[in-house]
Amino acid sequence: MKHGLFTAKMKLSDLLFADYNLILVLSRFGIKLGFGEKSVEEVCNKYHISSPLFLVVVNVSTYSEYFPDESEIVLLNVNELIDYLHASHIYYLEDKISSIEKQLKELYSKDEKRYGEMIERFFSEYKNEVVNHFSYEENTVFPYIRNLLKQNTKVNYHINQFEKNHSNIEDKLTDLINILIKYLPENERNKEKENALFNIFLFTKDLSKHILIENKVLVPCVKLIEEKYEQR
Amino acid sequence: MNNDRYYKIIIVEPSPIIAAGLKHLLHESNEFVIAGHMDNIAYLKNRIAALRPDLLIVNPVVIDFDKRFALRSLFQDIPNVAIMALVHNYIDSDILRQYNGVIEIYDTSNTIETKLRNALSSQIDKKEFFENGGDLTEREIDVLIAVAKGLMNKEIADKLNISIHTVISHRKNITRKTGIKSVSGLTVYALINNLITSDEV
Numbered sequence: 001m002k003h004g005l006f007t008a009k010m011k012l013s014d015l016l017f018a019d020y021n022l023i024l025v026l027s028r029f030g031i032k033l034g035f036g037e038k039s040v041e042e043v044c045n046k047y048h049i050s051s052p053l054f055l056v057v058v059n060v061s062t063y064s065e066y067f068p069d070e071s072e073i074v075l076l077n078v079n080e081l082i083d084y085l086h087a088s089h090i091y092y093l094e095d096k097i098s099s100i101e102k103q104l105k106e107l108y109s110k111d112e113k114r115y116g117e118m119i120e121r122f123f124s125e126y127k128n129e130v131v132n133h134f135s136y137e138e139n140t141v142f143p144y145i146r147n148l149l150k151q152n153t154k155v156n157y158h159i160n161q162f163e164k165n166h167s168n169i170e171d172k173l174t175d176l177i178n179i180l181i182k183y184l185p186e187n188e189r190n191k192e193k194e195n196a197l198f199n200i201f202l203f204t205k206d207l208s209k210h211i212l213i214e215n216k217v218l219v220p221c222v223k224l225i226e227e228k229y230e231q232r
Numbered sequence: 233m234n235n236d237r238y239y240k241i242i243i244v245e246p247s248p249i250i251a252a253g254l255k256h257l258l259h260e261s262n263e264f265v266i267a268g269h270m271d272n273i274a275y276l277k278n279r280i281a282a283l284r285p286d287l288l289i290v291n292p293v294v295i296d297f298d299k300r301f302a303l304r305s306l307f308q309d310i311p312n313v314a315i316m317a318l319v320h321n322y323i324d325s326d327i328l329r330q331y332n333g334v335i336e337i338y339d340t341s342n343t344i345e346t347k348l349r350n351a352l353s354s355q356i357d358k359k360e361f362f363e364n365g366g367d368l369t370e371r372e373i374d375v376l377i378a379v380a381k382g383l384m385n386k387e388i389a390d391k392l393n394i395s396i397h398t399v400i401s402h403r404k405n406i407t408r409k410t411g412i413k414s415v416s417g418l419t420v421y422a423l424i425n426n427l428i429t430s431d432e433v
Protein backbone atom coordinates (compact mmCIF):
# COMPACT_ATOMS: atom_id res chain seq x y z
CA MET A 1 0.00 0.00 0.00
CA LYS A 2 3.02 2.29 0.21
CA HIS A 3 2.81 2.69 -3.56
CA GLY A 4 0.35 5.10 -4.98
CA LEU A 5 0.12 7.18 -1.84
CA PHE A 6 0.37 10.95 -1.96
CA THR A 7 3.94 12.22 -1.56
CA ALA A 8 5.63 15.52 -0.67
CA LYS A 9 6.77 16.16 -4.25
CA MET A 10 3.29 15.96 -5.77
CA LYS A 11 1.42 19.05 -6.83
CA LEU A 12 -1.09 19.86 -4.13
CA SER A 13 -3.76 20.55 -6.74
CA ASP A 14 -3.42 16.98 -8.03
CA LEU A 15 -4.42 15.70 -4.61
CA LEU A 16 -7.71 17.56 -4.84
CA PHE A 17 -8.37 16.20 -8.31
CA ALA A 18 -7.78 12.71 -6.93
CA ASP A 19 -10.11 13.26 -3.96
CA TYR A 20 -12.16 16.43 -3.68
CA ASN A 21 -13.06 15.61 -0.06
CA LEU A 22 -9.55 16.83 0.79
CA ILE A 23 -10.76 20.40 0.24
CA LEU A 24 -11.98 20.23 3.84
CA VAL A 25 -8.68 18.84 5.11
CA LEU A 26 -6.80 21.73 3.55
CA SER A 27 -8.99 24.35 5.12
CA ARG A 28 -8.53 22.79 8.57
CA PHE A 29 -4.78 23.04 8.16
CA GLY A 30 -5.38 26.70 7.35
CA ILE A 31 -4.33 26.29 3.70
CA LYS A 32 -6.13 28.70 1.36
CA LEU A 33 -7.02 27.91 -2.24
CA GLY A 34 -4.99 29.63 -4.96
CA PHE A 35 -1.68 27.82 -4.41
CA GLY A 36 -0.96 27.50 -8.14
CA GLU A 37 1.40 24.69 -9.15
CA LYS A 38 3.10 24.40 -5.74
CA SER A 39 3.99 20.97 -4.38
CA VAL A 40 2.73 19.59 -1.10
CA GLU A 41 6.07 20.31 0.52
CA GLU A 42 6.19 23.92 -0.70
CA VAL A 43 2.69 24.69 0.53
CA CYS A 44 3.42 23.01 3.89
CA ASN A 45 6.54 25.10 4.32
CA LYS A 46 4.66 28.28 3.50
CA TYR A 47 2.05 27.57 6.18
CA HIS A 48 4.54 26.10 8.70
CA ILE A 49 2.83 22.73 8.65
CA SER A 50 4.96 19.63 9.09
CA SER A 51 4.64 17.73 5.84
CA PRO A 52 4.88 14.19 7.33
CA LEU A 53 1.77 14.97 9.40
CA PHE A 54 -0.04 16.55 6.44
CA LEU A 55 0.72 13.50 4.29
CA VAL A 56 -0.45 11.02 6.89
CA VAL A 57 -3.71 12.94 7.29
CA VAL A 58 -4.45 13.18 3.55
CA ASN A 59 -3.44 9.57 2.94
CA VAL A 60 -5.59 8.19 5.77
CA SER A 61 -8.45 10.39 4.54
CA THR A 62 -8.24 9.18 0.95
CA TYR A 63 -6.93 5.61 1.05
CA SER A 64 -9.08 3.39 3.21
CA GLU A 65 -6.48 0.59 3.42
CA TYR A 66 -3.67 2.87 4.56
CA PHE A 67 -2.61 3.41 8.17
CA PRO A 68 0.79 4.75 9.24
CA ASP A 69 3.24 2.30 10.82
CA GLU A 70 5.50 3.06 13.75
CA SER A 71 8.31 4.44 11.60
CA GLU A 72 5.90 7.08 10.30
CA ILE A 73 4.20 7.69 13.65
CA VAL A 74 7.45 8.76 15.34
CA LEU A 75 7.88 11.56 12.81
CA LEU A 76 4.56 13.20 13.57
CA ASN A 77 4.11 16.48 15.38
CA VAL A 78 1.38 15.62 17.88
CA ASN A 79 0.66 19.24 18.85
CA GLU A 80 -0.11 20.04 15.24
CA LEU A 81 -2.25 16.94 14.96
CA ILE A 82 -4.30 18.12 17.92
CA ASP A 83 -4.60 21.56 16.31
CA TYR A 84 -5.94 19.86 13.21
CA LEU A 85 -8.47 17.76 15.16
CA HIS A 86 -9.54 20.83 17.10
CA ALA A 87 -10.12 22.73 13.85
CA SER A 88 -12.27 19.81 12.65
CA HIS A 89 -14.39 19.97 15.80
CA ILE A 90 -14.97 23.69 15.30
CA TYR A 91 -15.89 23.13 11.67
CA TYR A 92 -18.36 20.34 12.50
CA LEU A 93 -20.07 22.24 15.28
CA GLU A 94 -20.13 25.71 13.79
CA ASP A 95 -20.49 24.96 10.09
CA LYS A 96 -21.65 21.51 9.27
CA ILE A 97 -24.16 20.70 11.96
CA SER A 98 -25.85 24.08 11.83
CA SER A 99 -26.11 23.93 8.05
CA ILE A 100 -27.71 20.47 8.20
CA GLU A 101 -30.02 21.70 10.94
CA LYS A 102 -31.13 24.55 8.69
CA GLN A 103 -31.64 22.24 5.72
CA LEU A 104 -33.76 19.84 7.74
CA LYS A 105 -36.10 22.70 8.64
CA GLU A 106 -36.67 23.29 4.91
CA LEU A 107 -37.97 19.80 4.23
CA TYR A 108 -41.53 20.36 5.36
CA SER A 109 -44.36 22.71 4.71
CA LYS A 110 -46.41 23.95 7.64
CA ASP A 111 -49.07 21.27 7.28
CA GLU A 112 -46.44 18.53 7.62
CA LYS A 113 -45.27 19.86 10.96
CA ARG A 114 -45.51 16.42 12.51
CA TYR A 115 -42.65 15.06 10.40
CA GLY A 116 -40.62 18.23 10.79
CA GLU A 117 -40.80 17.97 14.55
CA MET A 118 -39.71 14.31 14.65
CA ILE A 119 -36.71 14.97 12.45
CA GLU A 120 -35.69 18.10 14.31
CA ARG A 121 -35.94 16.32 17.60
CA PHE A 122 -33.88 13.40 16.31
CA PHE A 123 -31.20 15.72 15.01
CA SER A 124 -31.05 17.90 18.10
CA GLU A 125 -30.52 14.77 20.22
CA TYR A 126 -27.75 13.79 17.86
CA LYS A 127 -26.23 17.24 18.07
CA ASN A 128 -26.08 16.97 21.87
CA GLU A 129 -24.26 13.68 21.59
CA VAL A 130 -21.71 15.18 19.22
CA VAL A 131 -21.19 18.19 21.47
CA ASN A 132 -20.56 15.88 24.44
CA HIS A 133 -18.28 13.65 22.43
CA PHE A 134 -16.15 16.57 21.26
CA SER A 135 -16.08 18.37 24.57
CA TYR A 136 -14.74 15.26 26.29
CA GLU A 137 -11.90 15.27 23.79
CA GLU A 138 -11.35 19.01 24.06
CA ASN A 139 -11.52 19.14 27.86
CA THR A 140 -9.95 15.85 28.91
CA VAL A 141 -8.07 14.05 26.17
CA PHE A 142 -6.33 16.91 24.40
CA PRO A 143 -5.15 18.69 27.57
CA TYR A 144 -3.81 15.36 28.85
CA ILE A 145 -1.79 14.85 25.66
CA ARG A 146 -0.49 18.42 25.61
CA ASN A 147 0.66 18.02 29.19
CA LEU A 148 2.32 14.76 28.35
CA LEU A 149 4.19 16.48 25.52
CA LYS A 150 5.38 19.19 27.90
CA GLN A 151 6.75 16.36 30.08
CA ASN A 152 4.46 17.39 32.89
CA THR A 153 3.97 14.88 35.65
CA LYS A 154 1.38 12.48 34.50
CA VAL A 155 -2.22 13.13 35.33
CA ASN A 156 -4.39 10.25 36.34
CA TYR A 157 -5.35 9.32 32.80
CA HIS A 158 -4.31 6.92 30.13
CA ILE A 159 -5.01 6.98 26.41
CA ASN A 160 -6.45 3.46 26.74
CA GLN A 161 -9.42 5.03 28.49
CA PHE A 162 -10.06 7.16 25.43
CA GLU A 163 -9.73 4.16 23.15
CA LYS A 164 -12.26 2.18 25.15
CA ASN A 165 -14.80 4.97 25.49
CA HIS A 166 -14.58 6.49 22.05
CA SER A 167 -18.31 6.54 21.36
CA ASN A 168 -19.90 6.04 17.99
CA ILE A 169 -21.27 9.25 16.50
CA GLU A 170 -21.62 8.04 12.91
CA ASP A 171 -24.46 5.52 13.15
CA LYS A 172 -27.18 8.08 13.71
CA LEU A 173 -26.23 9.94 10.55
CA THR A 174 -26.70 6.73 8.59
CA ASP A 175 -30.05 6.29 10.33
CA LEU A 176 -31.05 9.79 9.24
CA ILE A 177 -30.00 9.06 5.66
CA ASN A 178 -32.14 5.90 5.67
CA ILE A 179 -35.10 7.83 7.01
CA LEU A 180 -34.79 10.63 4.44
CA ILE A 181 -34.31 8.26 1.52
CA LYS A 182 -36.83 5.56 2.36
CA TYR A 183 -39.32 6.43 5.03
CA LEU A 184 -40.34 10.07 5.03
CA PRO A 185 -43.36 10.28 2.71
CA GLU A 186 -42.80 12.03 -0.61
CA ASN A 187 -43.66 15.70 -0.81
CA GLU A 188 -43.04 18.80 -2.92
CA ARG A 189 -39.68 19.54 -1.32
CA ASN A 190 -37.64 16.91 -3.09
CA LYS A 191 -34.89 19.33 -4.07
CA GLU A 192 -34.44 20.37 -0.46
CA LYS A 193 -34.27 16.71 0.52
CA GLU A 194 -31.60 16.07 -2.10
CA ASN A 195 -29.48 18.95 -0.86
CA ALA A 196 -29.79 17.84 2.73
CA LEU A 197 -28.85 14.30 1.75
CA PHE A 198 -25.72 15.37 -0.11
CA ASN A 199 -24.66 17.43 2.86
CA ILE A 200 -25.29 14.60 5.35
CA PHE A 201 -23.48 12.06 3.16
CA LEU A 202 -20.42 14.33 2.95
CA PHE A 203 -20.50 14.99 6.67
CA THR A 204 -20.77 11.25 7.43
CA LYS A 205 -17.79 10.47 5.28
CA ASP A 206 -15.70 13.32 6.65
CA LEU A 207 -16.58 12.45 10.22
CA SER A 208 -15.67 8.80 9.73
CA LYS A 209 -12.21 9.88 8.48
CA HIS A 210 -11.85 12.21 11.44
CA ILE A 211 -12.56 9.35 13.84
CA LEU A 212 -10.17 7.12 11.92
CA ILE A 213 -7.42 9.69 12.34
CA GLU A 214 -8.09 9.84 16.08
CA ASN A 215 -8.04 6.05 16.44
CA LYS A 216 -5.30 5.13 13.99
CA VAL A 217 -2.99 8.13 14.22
CA LEU A 218 -3.52 10.04 17.44
CA VAL A 219 -3.87 7.02 19.73
CA PRO A 220 -0.70 5.25 18.44
CA CYS A 221 1.22 8.55 18.73
CA VAL A 222 0.20 8.98 22.35
CA LYS A 223 0.90 5.33 23.16
CA LEU A 224 4.46 5.79 21.95
CA ILE A 225 4.95 8.80 24.20
CA GLU A 226 3.38 7.01 27.17
CA GLU A 227 5.68 4.03 26.65
CA LYS A 228 8.69 6.31 26.67
CA TYR A 229 7.62 7.68 30.05
CA GLU A 230 6.95 4.29 31.51
CA GLN A 231 10.43 3.10 30.54
CA ARG A 232 12.09 5.81 32.55
CA MET B 233 -64.40 -16.53 3.17
CA ASN B 234 -65.97 -19.41 5.02
CA ASN B 235 -69.78 -19.33 4.85
CA ASP B 236 -70.30 -21.74 7.72
CA ARG B 237 -69.18 -19.27 10.31
CA TYR B 238 -70.30 -15.84 11.40
CA TYR B 239 -68.17 -12.87 12.31
CA LYS B 240 -68.32 -11.21 15.68
CA ILE B 241 -68.47 -7.45 15.63
CA ILE B 242 -68.05 -4.91 18.41
CA ILE B 243 -69.34 -1.39 17.87
CA VAL B 244 -67.71 1.53 19.65
CA GLU B 245 -69.97 4.49 19.04
CA PRO B 246 -70.99 7.22 21.51
CA SER B 247 -74.36 7.95 19.85
CA PRO B 248 -77.01 5.42 20.97
CA ILE B 249 -79.23 6.33 18.00
CA ILE B 250 -76.54 5.51 15.48
CA ALA B 251 -75.41 2.38 17.29
CA ALA B 252 -79.00 1.12 17.47
CA GLY B 253 -79.51 1.93 13.79
CA LEU B 254 -76.43 0.00 12.78
CA LYS B 255 -77.45 -2.97 14.91
CA HIS B 256 -80.86 -2.93 13.30
CA LEU B 257 -79.41 -2.87 9.78
CA LEU B 258 -77.20 -5.88 10.53
CA HIS B 259 -79.92 -7.71 12.42
CA GLU B 260 -81.10 -9.64 9.35
CA SER B 261 -77.61 -10.83 8.50
CA ASN B 262 -76.58 -14.34 9.45
CA GLU B 263 -73.01 -13.57 8.53
CA PHE B 264 -72.38 -10.80 11.06
CA VAL B 265 -73.29 -10.77 14.72
CA ILE B 266 -73.03 -7.76 16.96
CA ALA B 267 -71.32 -9.12 20.05
CA GLY B 268 -71.21 -5.86 21.91
CA HIS B 269 -71.71 -2.14 21.86
CA MET B 270 -69.85 0.35 23.98
CA ASP B 271 -69.56 4.09 23.95
CA ASN B 272 -65.92 4.50 24.93
CA ILE B 273 -62.56 2.96 24.23
CA ALA B 274 -61.49 2.30 27.82
CA TYR B 275 -64.38 -0.11 28.34
CA LEU B 276 -63.57 -1.84 25.08
CA LYS B 277 -59.99 -2.48 26.17
CA ASN B 278 -61.19 -4.38 29.24
CA ARG B 279 -63.66 -6.51 27.35
CA ILE B 280 -61.82 -7.22 24.14
CA ALA B 281 -60.01 -10.37 25.28
CA ALA B 282 -63.24 -11.97 26.50
CA LEU B 283 -65.34 -11.04 23.47
CA ARG B 284 -62.74 -12.05 20.86
CA PRO B 285 -64.23 -10.06 18.00
CA ASP B 286 -63.34 -10.51 14.32
CA LEU B 287 -64.08 -6.93 13.52
CA LEU B 288 -64.37 -3.61 15.31
CA ILE B 289 -66.52 -0.76 14.09
CA VAL B 290 -65.11 2.31 15.76
CA ASN B 291 -66.12 5.92 15.57
CA PRO B 292 -62.66 7.60 15.39
CA VAL B 293 -63.83 10.40 17.70
CA VAL B 294 -63.81 8.01 20.67
CA ILE B 295 -60.01 7.83 20.38
CA ASP B 296 -57.97 10.68 21.87
CA PHE B 297 -56.96 13.00 19.09
CA ASP B 298 -53.21 12.49 19.44
CA LYS B 299 -53.61 8.71 19.38
CA ARG B 300 -55.78 8.65 16.27
CA PHE B 301 -52.69 8.53 14.04
CA ALA B 302 -51.49 5.32 15.68
CA LEU B 303 -54.51 3.07 15.52
CA ARG B 304 -52.58 -0.19 15.37
CA SER B 305 -50.46 0.69 18.36
CA LEU B 306 -53.66 1.14 20.34
CA PHE B 307 -54.84 -2.30 19.29
CA GLN B 308 -51.47 -3.98 19.39
CA ASP B 309 -52.92 -6.91 21.31
CA ILE B 310 -55.35 -7.81 18.53
CA PRO B 311 -53.35 -7.52 15.32
CA ASN B 312 -55.64 -9.87 13.37
CA VAL B 313 -58.86 -7.97 13.99
CA ALA B 314 -60.14 -5.80 11.16
CA ILE B 315 -61.05 -2.27 12.21
CA MET B 316 -63.67 -0.17 10.40
CA ALA B 317 -64.29 3.51 10.93
CA LEU B 318 -67.86 4.65 11.48
CA VAL B 319 -68.00 8.25 10.38
CA HIS B 320 -70.68 10.89 10.79
CA ASN B 321 -68.62 14.01 11.02
CA TYR B 322 -65.40 15.23 9.44
CA ILE B 323 -62.34 13.05 10.10
CA ASP B 324 -58.91 13.67 8.60
CA SER B 325 -58.17 11.34 5.68
CA ASP B 326 -54.75 10.49 7.17
CA ILE B 327 -56.57 9.03 10.13
CA LEU B 328 -59.11 7.12 8.03
CA ARG B 329 -56.38 5.56 5.92
CA GLN B 330 -55.36 3.39 8.85
CA TYR B 331 -58.72 1.67 9.02
CA ASN B 332 -59.69 -1.33 6.92
CA GLY B 333 -62.65 0.62 5.61
CA VAL B 334 -65.11 3.41 6.33
CA ILE B 335 -68.83 3.05 7.02
CA GLU B 336 -70.82 6.20 6.42
CA ILE B 337 -74.09 7.16 7.94
CA TYR B 338 -76.06 7.03 4.66
CA ASP B 339 -74.86 3.51 3.72
CA THR B 340 -77.55 0.87 3.11
CA SER B 341 -77.39 -2.51 4.82
CA ASN B 342 -76.14 -4.11 1.60
CA THR B 343 -73.35 -1.58 1.25
CA ILE B 344 -72.37 -2.05 4.86
CA GLU B 345 -72.22 -5.84 4.53
CA THR B 346 -70.05 -5.56 1.41
CA LYS B 347 -67.74 -3.13 3.19
CA LEU B 348 -67.45 -5.44 6.18
CA ARG B 349 -66.51 -8.37 3.97
CA ASN B 350 -63.89 -6.27 2.19
CA ALA B 351 -62.48 -5.12 5.50
CA LEU B 352 -62.09 -8.69 6.74
CA SER B 353 -60.30 -9.83 3.61
CA SER B 354 -58.09 -6.72 3.48
CA GLN B 355 -56.95 -7.44 7.03
CA ILE B 356 -56.08 -11.00 5.99
CA ASP B 357 -54.13 -9.64 3.01
CA LYS B 358 -52.35 -7.18 5.25
CA LYS B 359 -51.41 -9.94 7.63
CA GLU B 360 -50.00 -12.03 4.80
CA PHE B 361 -48.10 -9.05 3.47
CA PHE B 362 -46.38 -8.60 6.79
CA GLU B 363 -45.71 -12.29 7.22
CA ASN B 364 -44.23 -12.70 3.76
CA GLY B 365 -41.53 -10.16 4.50
CA GLY B 366 -42.82 -7.24 2.42
CA ASP B 367 -41.52 -5.18 5.28
CA LEU B 368 -41.13 -6.08 8.91
CA THR B 369 -42.90 -9.18 10.27
CA GLU B 370 -45.65 -8.69 12.82
CA ARG B 371 -43.37 -9.90 15.58
CA GLU B 372 -40.65 -7.53 14.47
CA ILE B 373 -43.19 -4.72 14.55
CA ASP B 374 -44.11 -5.70 18.13
CA VAL B 375 -40.44 -5.57 19.09
CA LEU B 376 -39.93 -2.32 17.21
CA ILE B 377 -42.83 -0.67 19.04
CA ALA B 378 -41.41 -1.79 22.37
CA VAL B 379 -37.92 -0.56 21.47
CA ALA B 380 -39.32 2.78 20.36
CA LYS B 381 -41.18 3.10 23.65
CA GLY B 382 -37.83 2.79 25.40
CA LEU B 383 -38.06 -0.75 26.76
CA MET B 384 -34.92 -2.76 27.45
CA ASN B 385 -34.37 -6.17 25.87
CA LYS B 386 -35.23 -7.94 29.11
CA GLU B 387 -38.48 -5.99 29.46
CA ILE B 388 -39.40 -6.69 25.85
CA ALA B 389 -38.73 -10.40 26.35
CA ASP B 390 -41.01 -10.49 29.40
CA LYS B 391 -43.73 -8.46 27.73
CA LEU B 392 -43.85 -10.54 24.55
CA ASN B 393 -43.13 -13.86 26.27
CA ILE B 394 -40.03 -14.61 24.23
CA SER B 395 -36.38 -15.09 25.16
CA ILE B 396 -33.86 -12.25 25.20
CA HIS B 397 -32.03 -14.11 22.49
CA THR B 398 -35.11 -13.92 20.27
CA VAL B 399 -35.53 -10.22 21.03
CA ILE B 400 -31.94 -9.62 19.95
CA SER B 401 -32.38 -11.57 16.75
CA HIS B 402 -35.57 -9.61 15.94
CA ARG B 403 -33.68 -6.39 16.55
CA LYS B 404 -30.89 -7.48 14.23
CA ASN B 405 -33.44 -8.23 11.52
CA ILE B 406 -35.17 -4.89 12.01
CA THR B 407 -31.84 -3.11 11.55
CA ARG B 408 -30.93 -5.25 8.57
CA LYS B 409 -34.22 -4.45 6.84
CA THR B 410 -34.48 -0.77 7.67
CA GLY B 411 -30.80 0.19 7.84
CA ILE B 412 -31.55 1.97 11.14
CA LYS B 413 -29.40 1.12 14.17
CA SER B 414 -30.10 3.63 16.92
CA VAL B 415 -33.09 3.56 19.24
CA SER B 416 -33.95 7.17 18.39
CA GLY B 417 -33.76 6.35 14.67
CA LEU B 418 -36.12 3.41 15.19
CA THR B 419 -38.42 5.69 17.15
CA VAL B 420 -38.64 8.08 14.19
CA TYR B 421 -39.36 5.10 11.95
CA ALA B 422 -42.16 3.96 14.28
CA LEU B 423 -43.62 7.48 14.42
CA ILE B 424 -43.56 7.92 10.66
CA ASN B 425 -45.33 4.60 10.21
CA ASN B 426 -47.89 5.46 12.89
CA LEU B 427 -46.87 2.52 15.05
CA ILE B 428 -46.61 4.77 18.10
CA THR B 429 -47.61 8.31 19.00
CA SER B 430 -45.22 11.03 20.07
CA ASP B 431 -46.49 11.03 23.66
CA GLU B 432 -45.54 7.36 24.01
CA VAL B 433 -41.88 8.09 23.41
